[in-house]
Amino acid sequence: MAFRDVVIVGSGFGGAVMAARLGEAAKLTGGAAKILVLEKGEDHTGAFDPASTGGALNAQGNRFRHSLSPESSGKVAQLFTDTAGAFKSGTPSMNVIAGLGVGGGSNAYDGVSLRAPTEAFEQVRDGRRLWPSVYSRASLSPYYTKVEAMLHVHRLAWTDAKVPHWQLATKRDFVFADGCRKIGATAVPLKLADEDDANEGWWNQGQRFSGRQNLTKNYLADAKGAGVELWSGCDVDQILPTKDGYVVSGTDRRVTPSVRFEIECKMLVIAAGAVGSSGLLLRTKPAFAQRRAIDPTNMVGKQVSGNGDYGVTGVVGKDYEFAVEGHKGKPMSSFCPSYWTQHQFILIPFYAAPLYLSLGQPSTLLRAKDPRAVGRASTTLEDGARDWGGAYKQTLKSFGSRILTMGCLALDGCEGEVRLGRGGNGVEVAWQSTAASTERRWSAAIDAMRRIYESLGGEMFLDGYRKDGTVNTAHPLGGCRMAEASDAGLGVVDPNGEVFGNPNLFVVDAAIVPSALGANPSLTIAAVAESIADRLVRGAGTRSFADRLV
Amino acid sequence: MGLGLFAAGCRPTFASDSTAPSPTLPGETGSGHAAGAGYSDNLDALADVLLPAERDASGKVTSVGAREAGVDHVMRVASFVPLAQAQGLLPSFSDAVMTRLEDLDGVFRAQLNAALDVAALVQKPLTAFRDLPRALQEAAVDQAFADPAQKPALLVVRAACLTAYLGAVQSDAGLRDVGFPAFENFADGLAVSGYPRTKKGRLVDAKTESLEQLDANGDLDDYTYNREPEPTPGDDLSLVLDANGDLL
Numbered sequence: 001m002a003f004r005d006v007v008i009v010g011s012g013f014g015g016a017v018m019a020a021r022l023g024e025a026a027k028l029t030g031g032a033a034k035i036l037v038l039e040k041g042e043d044h045t046g047a048f049d050p051a052s053t054g055g056a057l058n059a060q061g062n063r064f065r066h067s068l069s070p071e072s073s074g075k076v077a078q079l080f081t082d083t084a085g086a087f088k089s090g091t092p093s094m095n096v097i098a099g100l101g102v103g104g105g106s107n108a109y110d111g112v113s114l115r116a117p118t119e120a121f122e123q124v125r126d127g128r129r130l131w132p133s134v135y136s137r138a139s140l141s142p143y144y145t146k147v148e149a150m151l152h153v154h155r156l157a158w159t160d161a162k163v164p165h166w167q168l169a170t171k172r173d174f175v176f177a178d179g180c181r182k183i184g185a186t187a188v189p190l191k192l193a194d195e196d197d198a199n200e201g202w203w204n205q206g207q208r209f210s211g212r213q214n215l216t217k218n219y220l221a222d223a224k225g226a227g228v229e230l231w232s233g234c235d236v237d238q239i240l241p242t243k244d245g246y247v248v249s250g251t252d253r254r255v256t257p258s259v260r261f262e263i264e265c266k267m268l269v270i271a272a273g274a275v276g277s278s279g280l281l282l283r284t285k286p287a288f289a290q291r292r293a294i295d296p297t298n299m300v301g302k303q304v305s306g307n308g309d310y311g312v313t314g315v316v317g318k319d320y321e322f323a324v325e326g327h328k329g330k331p332m333s334s335f336c337p338s339y340w341t342q343h344q345f346i347l348i349p350f351y352a353a354p355l356y357l358s359l360g361q362p363s364t365l366l367r368a369k370d371p372r373a374v375g376r377a378s379t380t381l382e383d384g385a386r387d388w389g390g391a392y393k394q395t396l397k398s399f400g401s402r403i404l405t406m407g408c409l410a411l412d413g414c415e416g417e418v419r420l421g422r423g424g425n426g427v428e429v430a431w432q433s434t435a436a437s438t439e440r441r442w443s444a445a446i447d448a449m450r451r452i453y454e455s456l457g458g459e460m461f462l463d464g465y466r467k468d469g470t471v472n473t474a475h476p477l478g479g480c481r482m483a484e485a486s487d488a489g490l491g492v493v494d495p496n497g498e499v500f501g502n503p504n505l506f507v508v509d510a511a512i513v514p515s516a517l518g519a520n521p522s523l524t525i526a527a528v529a530e531s532i533a534d535r536l537v538r539g540a541g542t543r544s545f546a547d548r549l550v
Numbered sequence: 551m552g553l554g555l556f557a558a559g560c561r562p563t564f565a566s567d568s569t570a571p572s573p574t575l576p577g578e579t580g581s582g583h584a585a586g587a588g589y590s591d592n593l594d595a596l597a598d599v600l601l602p603a604e605r606d607a608s609g610k611v612t613s614v615g616a617r618e619a620g621v622d623h624v625m626r627v628a629s630f631v632p633l634a635q636a637q638g639l640l641p642s643f644s645d646a647v648m649t650r651l652e653d654l655d656g657v658f659r660a661q662l663n664a665a666l667d668v669a670a671l672v673q674k675p676l677t678a679f680r681d682l683p684r685a686l687q688e689a690a691v692d693q694a695f696a697d698p699a700q701k702p703a704l705l706v707v708r709a710a711c712l713t714a715y716l717g718a719v720q721s722d723a724g725l726r727d728v729g730f731p732a733f734e735n736f737a738d739g740l741a742v743s744g745y746p747r748t749k750k751g752r753l754v755d756a757k758t759e760s761l762e763q764l765d766a767n768g769d770l771d772d773y774t775y776n777r778e779p780e781p782t783p784g785d786d787l788s789l790v791l792d793a794n795g796d797l798l
Contacts, residue, residue: 058738065739068725069717070637071627072739079635083642095638117797155795158778165746165756168774177779186782191795198744199773209743327730328745329773337790338782340797355639355716388600388708389688393615396716397728519797 004229005033005549007248007265009236009280010040012104013525014509015271016219017147021533022269023226025545033549035228036263037220038248040272041101042075043232045216048102048224051254052232064208068353076100076107080275080476083421086430088377091468094306094416094431096476098273102232105273105510105522106215108474110332110350111192113153114519115144115527119344120411123515130515132484132495134541135528143527143534151193151213153523156333158189166197166211172324172404173334175316175456176349182455183448185338190348192330193522201327202353219526234261238284239268239505241292246505267504267548269497270480270511271529274304277511278418278479279427281492293501297489301418303481304429305516306473308345308410310442310465311352312449313365315402317457324404326351343444344518345410347452352405365395368462371450374443376434377469381462402458408445409475412438412516416471418479431471475521480511496542497532504548508532592666593659593707595680597621599687600704601711614727616711620720624710626655627719631706639709647702654706662703669694746772 006022008015019037026033043052044063054063054075065072080096087093099105118137123130147153157163158174169189177187197211207214224230236250245266252261270277281300288294316324336347366385373379386392413435421428434442442465453460464470480499483491488500497508510525517524536545589595594617603615611618624630631651634640643651651658666679672693673686682690694700715724718741722733734740746754746761748769754761764770792798 058740066718066733066741068741069719070630070633070639070713071719074633074636077637079638081638081642090641092641097638115794115796159776160756165761165774165776168776170773171775174775174777174779181780181782184782184785186785186787187779188787188791188795199746200742200744201773202741208740325773327742337787337797338785340790346797353716355712386692388691388711390602390604393601393613397613399728401729 001247002261002263003034004036004263004265006035006267006269007246007263008035008037008269008271009248010104010271010273010276010509011037011102011215011220011230012099012106012271012273012509013215013522014273014529015039015104015269016106016215016223017526017529018269018271018506018508018533019223019228019230020219020226021530021537022545023223023228025537027226029546031227035223036265037223037228037230038234038236038250038263039102039104039230039232040235040276041107041232043102043230044076044107045102048216048220048230049232049254052102053254058208060208060210062208066202068202068355080418080427080429082428082430083426084428084430086432087469092470094429094471094473096275096306096429097472097474098275098476102230103215103220104271105525106213109520109522111194111212111330112332112348112520113148113151113191113193113523114335115140116517116519116521116524117340120515120517120519123411128487128490130481132482132514134495135482135531140524140527140531143530144523146530147523147526148191150218151523151526152195152218153191153193153213155191156189156330164196166199169333170325170329172326172349172351175320175323175404176334176336176406176452178320179316179452179456180336180338180347183451185336185347185448187334187336187349189334190332192333194330197330199329201329236272236280238287239270239280240284240288241502241505267506267545269506269508271507271509272511274476274479274510274513275418275427275429277507277509278304279420281480281507282418282420282427294499295492296501299481299490299492301479303414303514304416304418304479305412305414305475305477305513306416306431306471307475307477307516307521308412308438308441308518309407309471309473309475310410310445310463311350311405311407311472312446312460312463313403313405314449314453314460315398315458316404316453317402320402320456320458322401324402326403326405339444339448340518343410343441345408345441345445346518347406347408347445347448349404349406364462364464364467365399366392366461367459368466371460372447373466374446375439376465378466379462380467404453404456404458406449406452408442408449409518409520410438410441410445410516411518412441414478414515416473416476416478429476434471475510475517477510477513477516477521480507481514482512483514496535498542506532589680591659592663592670592679593625594622595687596662596666596691596704596707597711599684599691600708601715602684614715614723616714616724619714619724619727621707621710621714623720624714624717625659625707630654630710630713634706634709634713639713640705643702651702651706658703658706662707665694665700665703666690669700746770746774 042054043049082092099108180187193213198209233254246268249262332350370379450460480492497506499505597616601616604613669690670679
């Protein structure tokens with residue numbers, strides 16, 4: 001059986017940071033420790049795994065194409081859904097979009113890099129702080145700074161008086177700002193992780209140019225430099241404890257036909273994302289539990305946040321026609337923080353390719369019967385409206401120049417769940433019911449967004465939550481939540497990401513984040529991983545990395 | 551620097567200098583079918599009902615639909631159904647339904663063609679679906695969508711229509727139809743390589759060229775207005791944001 005000292009499952013904002021930092025530590029101590037990253041998707045760069053499948057490299061030296069076709073976008077993002085319809089039969093109660101391929105979530109993110117607000121870390125439920133005491137906005141500050149340097153994070157601007165032209169917010173952000181002002185709110189430029197961006201448009205998933213800070217350009221490049229191996233196309237489906245460590249097994253799809261692999265390791269870091277990591281533990285739990293107890297209080301897959309994501313689509317009025325131009329520039333470059341203090345949500349205008357606005361529900365691109373309705377499954381299509389045919393096509397044609405998409409990110413109540421699908425194989429997500437506090441925030445956000453559209457002379461269309469009760473999120477958090485070491489029953493991992501009762505088994509990614517953040521989470525996930533790696537390498541409050549490999 | 555583009559309201563008018571333009575499809579050349587004529591089968595007609603082309607009096611296509619945008623090609627994409635499901639374009643189906651959807655270009659097509667003829671009988675006896683007047687075709691489709699047994703098949707064809715029209719799988723004809731510029735190099739999957747550009751599509755180097763001058767000449771296609779929005783009276787963000795632009 002193959003052996004590596006450390007195996008890391010996943011190469012996103014958790015796995016890439018751990019690979020870089022543990023790789024550096026191993027290199028400093030002579031490089032004897034062997035570290036391997038296993039990634040389910042392809043190596044879009046061709047630089048990390050020569051055996052990776054995928055087409056020829058393009059002129060920019062990667063395999064990214066435009067993000068519109070399912071054939072292309074299916075290589076950089078994956079959808080987890082609720083096949084049973086937990087809220088309404090036949091309709092998903094939740095859809096989660098997650099990154100795929102070497103670089104994980106950075107293949108599908110929009111580069112937004114906001115620090116989570118203080119209030120996110122101080123949330124309390126049942127009299128207990130959701131986050132372990134070691135975490136606060138202040139304690140994470142040095143790690144945020146570290147990640148921001150690695151990802152070249154900078155704040156955009158409205159004018160190029162002080163910044164290069166490529167660092168400007170887009171026209172549609174100016175339109176959004178105008179709408180915000182008309183309802184008494186304010187839009188400001190976002191912080192983004194990009195560099196000398198070509199603003200080529202159709203930026204949403206993957207990016208063939210060098211602008212966006214994909215993790216392959218920073219953390220994973222450092223990991224490679226430190227001698228860390230990376231295998232793409234390797235889908236881990238089981239982990240088992242041994243006397244001295246763990247055995248990881250799965251399917252290697254780089255060869256045809258695919259083959260099974262098994263690797264033994266001393267230390268195992270699961271970093272496959274909120275849904276992926278939770279799903280892996282759920283799938284492996286029955287066999288694992290025959291050898292050693294894991295998750296005795298059944299917390300895996302529970303208390304999953306969608307980070308309060310709620311997206312809507314609409315059109316602006318004639319005065320703003322030709323001004324929103326979705327195909328140009330960065331997909332997100334401003335946000336409205338005006339409602340944070342009162343309602344704990346922010347608003348972000350963004351561009352998504354027209355095909356994906358439908359998300360299988362083309363009717364959500366049409367008018368609601370009651371435009372002012374708020375709440376789950378609160379309204380339907382206008383009477384007689386069809387989501388196909390000539391009139392529908394005319395609606396689509398009107399989008400090209402007038403479409404403006406917006407979303408809110410809020411503090412939700414972690415009402416989601418990751419669970420096993422039919423037959424115990426596939427991983428699914430579900431959102432059974434919405435907490436009253438979440439409903440209040442979303443209702444206030446929807447009302448604000450509707451008023452922005454109307455102030456711009458346009459209108460907001462029907463969305464999936466109001467029509468069918470479907471929660472769509474690109475920011476899943478939790479499922480293997482952290483808890484204080486003294487509160488093992490309330491979580492899956494301790495504040496260092498180590499699974500309770502299972503030494504040297506870690507989860508370090510979005511899955512351990514114990515609450516919604518209210519801001520785009522990639523920066524916080526990476527900062528939490530930096531803090532864990534720092535404590536491990538220094539042996540601060542836990543056994544040191546070096547000790548663990550002896 | 552302030553460009554004043556807001557007042558200009560410029561619409562992109564790319565005279566693309568593409569190296570490999572998107573393929574021109576039959577329906578775009580003016581040889582398109584008149585409504586109700588020339589369909590190869592019922593499914594071909596169904597695609598034109600779900601996402602129709604628009605034609606002038608002579609039958610020339612003035613606005614492409616799903617057929618002209620390559621829905622036939624999309625229906626032949628290997629594993630289209632699971633691919634579309636993985637992207638959220640189709641819901642989950644039962645195993646029994648998935649079995650019916652395995653061979654989209656063969657058994658599925660034949661079964662749907664037959665089912666559409668049955669649906670057409672209700673509208674007008676002894677008339678194939680593809681030969682029905684458009685209003686009756688739409689009525690038949692309405693009925694089929696309302697039938698749980700038929701609905702999955704229609705959802706698949708609708709997803710294929712939307713994918714062909716907006717997904718730029720075989721061509722960018724649909725995207726151009728809704729107002730987006732042509733791909734710079736469709737064969738290479740390259741939509742656009744950057745902004746700002748001139749109206750004729752040349753990429754401008756903002757470091758060395760005067761965007762103000764280009765704008766003054768009416769020759770700038772930018773992604774930004776490059777000016778400060780007006781402040782919002784009474785909305786003090788100092789209690790919400792820090793100096794770096796993060797929420798406090």
